Amino acid sequence: MTVTFEWRGAVRNEEINQLHAEGFDHAYVEDDWTDMLQRLSPGWVTARDDQGLVGFVNVIWDGQVHAFIEDTLVAHRARRQGVGKRLLAVATEHSRAAGCEWLHVDFDDHLRSFYIDACGFRPTSAGLIQLR
Secondary structure, three states, X not given: OOOEXXXXXXXXXXXXXXXXXXXXXXXXXXXXXXXXXXXXOOEEEEEEXXXXXXXXXXXXXXXXXXXXXXXXXXXXXXXXXXXXXXXXXXHHXXXXXXXXXXXXXXXXHHHHHHHHHHOOOOOOOOOOOOOO
């Protein structure tokens, strides 16, 4: 399988919504990703194979030196092939080029090996308040 990666790649709401539902195991919803990306993100990375979108990661930021990884998604058919790792590498490269000094990520414990071991993030202390 050949996968191409693109920073700020063209993407349709329907395909991100489908990938999001698959990746986070929830019902399909009709979020307006194109609007959110344009308003809130300095960039995102798309991964495509010959069947369409197989990966996506969003980079959001504070407008200065802190960027944040959100919504790392890889389709079931493309998992365990390095797609997620490459998504994060492209996001890291472009966040650095945009002048960001820090790239943050939050993740569930079962993803620790991916983010820490495979992608080079280092563990930090953080806090979280669930609002809903």
